[in-house]
Structure formats: C-alpha cells, structure tokens
Amino acid sequence: MKPAPFGYAKATSVDHAVALLSQYADGRLLAGGQSLIATLNMRLSAPRLLIDINALDELKSISRDGDTLSIGALVRHAEAERSDEIARHAPLIALAMPHIAHPAIRNRGTIGGSIAFADPAAELPACLLALGGEVEIANTGGTLRVGADDFFKGLFETALGPGDVLTAVRIPVARAESRFGFAELARRHGDYALVGLAAAARADGKALRDVRLAFFGVGATPLRARSAEAAVERGEDPVAALAHDLAPQDDVQASAATRRHLAGVLMQRVAMQLAEPRR
Numbered sequence: 001m002k003p004a005p006f007g008y009a010k011a012t013s014v015d016h017a018v019a020l021l022s023q024y025a026d027g028r029l030l031a032g033g034q035s036l037i038a039t040l041n042m043r044l045s046a047p048r049l050l051i052d053i054n055a056l057d058e059l060k061s062i063s064r065d066g067d068t069l070s071i072g073a074l075v076r077h078a079e080a081e082r083s084d085e086i087a088r089h090a091p092l093i094a095l096a097m098p099h100i101a102h103p104a105i106r107n108r109g110t111i112g113g114s115i116a117f118a119d120p121a122a123e124l125p126a127c128l129l130a131l132g133g134e135v136e137i138a139n140t141g142g143t144l145r146v147g148a149d150d151f152f153k154g155l156f157e158t159a160l161g162p163g164d165v166l167t168a169v170r171i172p173v174a175r176a177e178s179r180f181g182f183a184e185l186a187r188r189h190g191d192y193a194l195v196g197l198a199a200a201a202r203a204d205g206k207a208l209r210d211v212r213l214a215f216f217g218v219g220a221t222p223l224r225a226r227s228a229e230a231a232v233e234r235g236e237d238p239v240a241a242l243a244h245d246l247a248p249q250d251d252v253q254a255s256a257a258t259r260r261h262l263a264g265v266l267m268q269r270v271a272m273q274l275a276e277p278r279r
C-alpha cells in the first residue's frame with residue numbers, strides 16, 4: 001500500500017520542530033522512519049505533515065555529565081552499538097543492541113524513535129526501564145524530564161503528548177558494583193522478541209540490591225517484575241515469583257503458557273548473569 005498524501009517540512013532546530021507540532025496537531029516527527037513509514041504505508045496513521053528532524057545536530061551526541069550518560073534522540077542504533085561511551089557507561093544497552101532488528105534497520109533507526117514508538121516487544125524501552133533512566137522532552141513549555149517508571153503508559157502509548165519532542169535519554173553511569181543482564185528469545189535473530197528481559201542491580205558483598213527486572217514482549221508495555229526483584233534481593237529463586245508479576249496473553253506468536261515458560265527460562269539465565277562480577 002501507499003501512504004495517504006502528506007506534507008513534508010525539514011525542522012531546522014528543536015524549537016522549530018516544536019513550533020511545527022503546535023501548528024499541526026496531527027503532525028508526526030520523522031526520525032529513522034523504520035517504524036513510522038510502515039505505519040503510513042499501512043494507513044494506520046495519516047498525518048497532514050511529516051516533520052523531519054534528521055538535520056538536528058543537537059540531538060546526535062552521546063555525552064557524560066557526572067553520573068549521567070545522555071544519549072541524543074537521533075543517535076542511530078548502529079552508532080550506539082559502536083560507541084565506546086555506551087560500552088563503558090551503559091553496558092546494558094551495548095548488550096541489547098545486536099538484538100535489535102538487522103544492520104540495515106540499525107543504520108537508520110534511532111534511540112529516540114524506538115523509545116517514542118514504545119513497541120512492547122522492543123529492547124530499548126525495557127533497557128531504559130531496567131536502568132531507571134529518564135526521558136528528556138522539549139515542548140512549548142520548555143523542557144522536562146520523565147522517569148522511565150512513569151513514561152510507558154500503555155500499548156504504543158507514552159507520556160509524550162502531541163506537541164512533544166523527545167530530545168534525549170538520560171541513564172545513570174555504570175559503577176564498579178553495577179551488574180547487568182540481558183536475554184531474549186525471538187523466532188529468528190533480529191525479529192522482535194517473543195519474550196525478553198533486561199536487568200540491572202548493584203552488588204553489595206554477596207547480595208544484590210536495587211534489582212530492576214524489565215520484561216518485554218509479555219504485556220502492553222515493558223514491565224517491572226517486582227516480586228521477582230524482591231526474590232533476587234533475598235537470595236531466593238525468582239522464577240516462582242514471576243507468577244505474581246506477569247500475566248501474558250495468547251496471541252498469534254505464542255500462547256500465554258509458552259510466554260510464561262520462556263519468561264522463566266530467561267529469568268534463570270539473567271539471574272546467573274547478575275550473579276557474575278562484570279569483566
């Protein structure tokens with residue numbers, strides 16, 4: 001199918017993009033286009049105007065500011081995958097990156113686009129949630145930050161309003177005692193996950209504290225498994241606790257029972273990763 005007719009504008013600054021969004025209530029930002037163009041072609045969406053933000057250099061940097069790593073919305077997946085800063089300061093994202101789609105898609109797809117699109121089976125929203133990161137947003141009121149726990153609201157629904165531009169994600173820099181785990185199961189490498197798990201914790205002697213387990217592919221949004229988090233912190237088996245945390249539904253990809261089983265398998269794998277000191 002072909003998209004419905006739309007206008008095109010190239011934003012020259014974040015303020016310009018915000019102004020265009022306030023002028024066109026149904027305008028859509030065009031980042032990597034890897035999800036947006038498909039939704040236009042399928043006529044799931046028919047905006048009057050596409051606002052291309054690809055020329056906005058201020059959204060393309062990765063920078064460390066004290067204990068926080070800021071990743072600009074327009075950083076491509078492929079750039080994140082090759083970034084030394086991300087490998088050093090946000091190793092969970094480095095672990096997740098090769099699982100996202102295929103190289104051609106990673107060359108265009110952006111960090112901001114993935115977080116804004118918020119596919120429930122996507123890797124980066126779950127990583128942001130596991131890391132307790134924040135989303136930075138610009139709109140006509142200025143800029144604001146929303147914590148990952150409050151950002152993912154429902155199926156493809158986030159805290160972003162119609163006039164909002166996601167400008168960056170902010171992530172706490174990994175410390176020596178930080179532990180991370182990542183695992184997913186997909187039908188083929190590069191497909192969206194059937195079930196996935198991104199995890200972060202802090203080693204405290206032999207114990208793990210501040211455990212954050214973010215499952216994806218098992219609900220409308222990435223989900224914290226809070227009972228399993230508490231079980232890991234108590235040194236107990238977290239797999240049994242997952243029954244309190246996850247209620248996957250049957251769909252065309254897998255039954256709820258299959259997803260529950262796979263979630264348990266991933267939980268065991270990630271628990272082993274968290275138990276190992278980082279190299």
Ligand SMILES: Cc1cc2nc3c(=O)[nH]c(=O)nc-3n(C[C@H](O)[C@H](O)[C@H](O)COP(=O)(O)OP(=O)(O)OC[C@H]3O[C@@H](n4cnc5c(N)ncnc54)[C@H](O)[C@@H]3O)c2cc1C
Nearest residue numbers: 029031032033034035036101109110112113116122166191
């Ligand atoms: C075949 C295929 C397989 C894929 N597999 C995976 C996968 O396994 N895992 C995965 O995570 N993703 C996967 N993707 C999606 C890919 O990662 C996309 O790049 C990503 O979801 C969207 O990023 P984008 O930059 O292309 O955004 P776009 O497609 O340009 O935009 C997506 C949506 O986000 C909005 N948006 C974009 N940027 C901003 C911003 N800065 N502020 C506010 N709103 C914004 C747009 O208006 C649009 O509504 C796949 C895509 C394809 C085509």
